[in-house]
Amino acid sequence: MPTAAKLFAAVAFALLAFFVAEILKPHMQQGTQFGYFSFYCMLIGLAVGWRVMGPAAGRGWWEAVNAGVRTAAVMLAVALLIFSIYKMLELAFLKRFDGPMDAVVGIFGVGVDYLMQILAWDVIAVLVVGGALAGILAEWAARRWK
Incomplete structure (x- = not known):
């Protein structure tokens, strides 16, 4: 059921995902074509904020x-999972894998490579601080519109 807390959480995490995507771009490999990367990250943030943070709001400030x-x-x-699957499909169409199981295992290899590029202090700081602030915003909305 739609609530104000879910809406505020979805919008807050969509904005957080956009900012993290923009901060992440300099950490990626030289010459990477991003296309709609930030937009797709916003969609992921919107869905995760609605489904994960929205129901958790209204339980107290520290819990938020x-x-x-x-x-x-x-x-x-x-x-990471979505972009790793996408990269695996690109590599699979270029015949870089010997079989289907090699491609499935390749998802995790690509995911680990992406994770190593993401592990930078500025990206982690924005994720943690932004997540905490988005949680507080969702808690405020849950208390304001009960």
């Missing part, structure tokens, strides 16, 4: 901070 950081981690994991 914890749920916000947890939602940011879930958002990162979902984005």
Whole structure:
């Protein structure tokens, strides 16, 4: 059921995902074509904010901070999985894998490569602080519009 807390959480995490995507771009390999990368990250943040943070709002301020950081981690994991699957499909169409199981295992290899590029202090700081602030915003909306 739609609530104000879910709406505020979805919008807050969509904005957080956009900012993280923009901060992440300099950390990626030289010559990477991003296309709609930030927009897709916003969609992931919107969905994860609605489904994970929205129901967790309304349980207290500290729980909101914890749920916000947890939602940011879930958002990162979902984005890594989606972009790793996309990269694996690109490599599979170029015949870089010997078989289907090699391609499935390749998802995790690509995901680990992306994770190593993401592990920078500025990206992690924006994720943690932004997740906490988005959680507080969702908690405020849950208390304001009960």
